Amino acid sequence: MSLVHNERTKLTATLLNNVAAAMFITGGIGPTVSLSYGLPGPTGGWSALGITTIWILGGSAIHYMARLLLKGLKP
Template sequence: MNQIHNEQTKLLATGVNNVAVACIVTGFVTPISAMGVGATNAPPLGLDTIGFAVAWLLAGSGIHWLARRTLQSLKP
């Protein structure tokens, strides 16, 4: 039973971590990359853009932390 529980826990943690990665890519990496290459639809660099990117980075980091916490319930 422990192996089933552990595999289900790892699958859950992987799914949660994928959501964290999606948040970071969508809200942090994409705007920064768009500004870096000079895309015409890139957001202008300003305090609100920086705040938006940092908020998404922190949200993704927090969700990643939840995924790591999920792994603490693995059984020996």
């Protein structure tokens, strides 16, 4: 039964990690690329930096949750 538990835990951690990666790319890399090419994106200045920081921190928090979830694996 612990094998089923471990596999479900790993799948959930993978889902959370994929969400974290998507948040990092969407909120971190996307606005940076759009600003560097002069494409429409978040307004320049501190508000864009703040929004990007929030997205990156959110993705980091979800990634950390996935790592904590993996600590619950059974031997």
